[in-house]
Amino acid sequence: MHPTLMLLPLLAFLLLLRGRAHAGCEPATCGNVTVKYPFWLGGPNQPPSALSCGPPAFQVRCLNNGSVASLRGSPVHALRIDYSNSSFVASHAKVADGTDGVCLADFNVSSSIALSPFKIGRSNRVMCFLYNCNRTEPRGRTYVNVTANCTTPTFAYLGGSYDRDKPPENLTGGCTYSYLPVLGSEAAGMTAANYSRLLKDGFVLEWAGVGDCSACNTSGGQCRYDNDSAAFACLCPDGRRSGRTCAGECHLPIP
Ligand SMILES: *[C@@H]1O[C@H](CO)[C@@H](O)[C@H](O)[C@H]1NC(C)=O
Ligand SMILES: *[C@@H]1O[C@H](CO)[C@@H](O)[C@H](O)[C@H]1NC(C)=O
Ligand SMILES: *[C@@H]1O[C@H](CO)[C@@H](O)[C@H](O)[C@H]1NC(C)=O
Ligand SMILES: *[C@@H]1O[C@H](CO)[C@@H](O)[C@H](O)[C@H]1NC(C)=O
Ligand SMILES: *[C@@H]1O[C@H](CO)[C@@H](O)[C@H](O)[C@H]1NC(C)=O
Ligand SMILES: *[C@@H]1O[C@H](CO)[C@@H](O)[C@H](O)[C@H]1NC(C)=O
Ligand SMILES: *[C@@H]1O[C@H](CO)[C@@H](O)[C@H](O)[C@H]1NC(C)=O
Ligand SMILES: *[C@@H]1O[C@H](CO)[C@@H](O)[C@H](O)[C@H]1NC(C)=O
Ligand SMILES: *[C@@H]1O[C@H](CO)[C@@H](O)[C@H](O)[C@H]1NC(C)=O
Numbered sequence: 001m002h003p004t005l006m007l008l009p010l011l012a013f014l015l016l017l018r019g020r021a022h023a024g025c026e027p028a029t030c031g032n033v034t035v036k037y038p039f040w041l042g043g044p045n046q047p048p049s050a051l052s053c054g055p056p057a058f059q060v061r062c063l064n065n066g067s068v069a070s071l072r073g074s075p076v077h078a079l080r081i082d083y084s085n086s087s088f089v090a091s092h093a094k095v096a097d098g099t100d101g102v103c104l105a106d107f108n109v110s111s112s113i114a115l116s117p118f119k120i121g122r123s124n125r126v127m128c129f130l131y132n133c134n135r136t137e138p139r140g141r142t143y144v145n146v147t148a149n150c151t152t153p154t155f156a157y158l159g160g161s162y163d164r165d166k167p168p169e170n171l172t173g174g175c176t177y178s179y180l181p182v183l184g185s186e187a188a189g190m191t192a193a194n195y196s197r198l199l200k201d202g203f204v205l206e207w208a209g210v211g212d213c214s215a216c217n218t219s220g221g222q223c224r225y226d227n228d229s230a231a232f233a234c235l236c237p238d239g240r241r242s243g244r245t246c247a248g249e250c251h252l253p254i255p
């Protein structure tokens, strides 16, 4: 047999694989969110693949009948994604869902996303919940007593710009406290008394370091994530993988 004929089944197979990979990474919709690189739709039984549609942390599981975009099946849900400035609005289901979220806010949101590539920017404001107060309970205009809705004494406080390494000062009373980011833009005109709405509206997360997808795309490539090297990969029409774009390399014409 002619050597090229022997290659035909392999070529067909490779084309099929590429077709699949392409179809698998098309932009998709989940709830109100458009899912595209670096985000990608996946499931718990995702077969391992060397070239995936995006970095692991950006995997979106579309839950609740396709209405909720959950990050890797976690309680952190993406509500809106802004691809132009690499940020998205997320909420934490434990405090955002239902009516008693305020009583469940006994954790720091930063610890939920500590190991992820997402950053809680300073455009957020900080919301604190104080509980287990040993000595005096906090009093004053800046604290809202939300005890009536919870089983344990709990107080809400709305502070300034969110800084994960520097909790707000002057939280009095010898209480344990948690602190969570809330949308700074929405928090304008709101007070600690608006805690319920603020928890539901979520907070802004920013991402970086996932490659320049638009440059790759403009050069005719598709954005992928190389799982082996844990790096961005630009998949070119000729099947080549580049670390950046498909442009700028000379190809000898195939005779
Ligand atoms: C989607 O957006 C609509 C209109 O802005 C809103 O009413 C609805 O709650 C949103 N759905 C989700 C799952 O966020
Ligand atoms: C990526 O590689 C890790 C191990 O390095 C593996 O556990 C994971 O399943 C891979 N992910 C995909 C989507 O293939
Ligand atoms: C899921 O969504 C489909 C289509 O929108 C709808 O027909 C179906 O009733 C929904 N199922 C549930 C359990 O909400
Ligand atoms: C990104 O842009 C949107 C709308 O253009 C804006 O609301 C949001 O604050 C911006 N986010 C960041 C982190 O700059
Ligand atoms: C939240 O973080 C602050 C400061 O790092 C810490 O003092 C506090 O105990 C933490 N709260 C919880 C519930 O982990
Ligand atoms: C308790 O929750 C109800 C709704 O569930 C709300 O209207 C009310 O303002 C809450 N009260 C306090 C003190 O937070
Ligand atoms: C907070 O509210 C609870 C019940 O609503 C009440 O028993 C408690 O005295 C209040 N604490 C303060 C410091 O106002
Ligand atoms: C904290 O308390 C000190 C002394 O009471 C005061 O000078 C300072 O302005 C307060 N800081 C904030 C952020 O409220
Ligand atoms: C409250 O008091 C108990 C017992 O004295 C102590 O173990 C705990 O650390 C105290 N909590 C705070 C927030 O001071």
Ligand SMILES: *[C@@H]1O[C@H](CO)[C@@H](O)[C@H](O)[C@H]1NC(C)=O
Residues within 6 Å of the ligand: 189, 190, 191, 193, 194, 197
């Ligand atoms: C904040 O809460 C106050 C009192 O509960 C309410 O009057 C006001 O409309 C709320 N503001 C917003 C922006 O929801």
Ligand SMILES: *[C@@H]1O[C@H](CO)[C@@H](O)[C@H](O)[C@H]1NC(C)=O
Residues within 6 Å of the ligand: 026, 027, 036, 037, 217, 219, 220, 221, 222
């Ligand atoms: C650019 O990306 C979009 C999805 O974000 C994709 O549909 C399109 O095929 C890409 N462009 C090229 C030339 O591959």
